[in-house]
Amino acid sequence: MVRLGNIVPGANLISMDVGAMERAIGSHPWVKSVRVHRQLPHGLRVEVVEHEPVALLALGDLYLVNEEAEPFKRIKATELMDLPLITGIDREAFVASREQSMRSLRRAVDASTQYAKSKAGSMPLSEVHVTLDELTVVTTSGQEVRFADGELSPALERLERVRAELKNRSLSAEVIRLDNRARPNWVTVQVTDVRPEKGERTGK
Numbered sequence: 407m408v409r410l411g412n413i414v415p416g417a418n419l420i421s422m423d424v425g426a427m428e429r430a431i432g433s434h435p436w437v438k439s440v441r442v443h444r445q446l447p448h449g450l451r452v453e454v455v456e457h458e459p460v461a462l463l464a465l466g467d468l469y470l471v472n473e474e475a476e477p478f479k480r481i482k483a484t485e486l487m488d489l490p491l492i493t494g495i496d497r498e499a500f501v502a503s504r505e506q507s508m509r510s511l512r513r514a515v516d517a518s519t520q521y522a523k524s525k526a527g528s529m530p531l532s533e534v535h536v537t538l539d540e541l542t543v544v545t546t547s548g549q550e551v552r553f554a555d556g557e558l559s560p561a562l563e564r565l566e567r568v569r570a571e572l573k574n575r576s577l578s579a580e581v582i583r584l585d586n587r588a589r590p591n592w593v594t595v596q597v598t599d600v601r602p603e604k605g606e607r608t609g610k
Contacts, residue, residue, distance in 0.1 A: 422450070435479040438472070461490045461518050461534070463511065466497040473519060475512040490518045490531040490543075510536045517541055517558055524562040526569070540585065549578075554585040568593055 424442040431440045436456050443451040457478045459470040469477035471492065481487075492514045500507040514536040521527055521543060533544040541553045553561050561584045572579055572595070581596035 420444075427452075438478075459487065459489060461492050461515055462487065463492045463495070465495060465500055471511070471515060473515065475508065475515040477511075491533045492518070492536065493533060494536045506538075510538065513541065517543065517553070520558050521562065524559075525566045526562050529569075548580070550581045552581070552583045552585040554587050554590060556590070560590075564591070564593060568595065572597075 422444070424444065427442045428440050431437055431442075431452070431454065437454055438457045439455045441453045443453070445451050457470070457472045457476075459478075460473050461471045462481075463469045463471045463477050465477070467480050468483070468486075470479045470481055470487070470489075471477050492511065494514075495507055495510055514534045517536075518531060518534050521531060529545040529547060529549065531543050532546045535542040535544070539555060541555075543551050543553070545551075551565060564584060565582060568579075568582055578598045579595045580598050581594075583594040583596075586592040586594070
């Protein structure tokens with residue numbers, strides 16, 4: 407921060423341009439906010455809050471997104487982090503219809519955050535796909551879960567119950583659909599097709 411803010415050790419505190427220091431430090435993509443305070447007679451206090459990335463946004467390029475759904479840094483493939491990837495938002499639409507695209511992005515970030523904090527989060531997410539009227543999450547194991555619009559908490563509770571029931575029956579699901587708008591409490595499950603390998607006996 408000393409180099410980024412052009413802070414010169416031993417310089418006169420009164421003559422220092424703390425506003426310029428704040429702007430210089432704030433220009434770094436990881437810096438969310440910064441405050442520089444004089445502490446007379448000999449001190450300078452720098453308070454920095456960094457962005458906390460919660461997801462990656464696929465928007466042509468890849469961007470880190472914080473919990474406020476703010477894309478704050480473009481990254482390279484070599485910088486990939488273990489974060490859910492948000493897809494479904496078109497780059498041209500993001501520029502032309504920024505407000506609408508931001509609503510979709512906030513919905514995706516909220517879904518990812520709520521999912522991670524719920525019991526369902528024991529199966530981590532690899533992707534969150536969002537459109538104007540649909541939201542689909544994909545776990546790292548490949549399970550797809552589709553949600554309807556509306557409050558997510560009840561749907562996440564139903565998801566946990568469905569997964570528990572599948573586990574009790576020694577089953578796994580490829581797709582779990584919680585997107586029935588006419589009957590919100592209904593759940594449709596596509597069970598994983600487990601076929602015996604060639605030569606394996608399935609019974610007597």
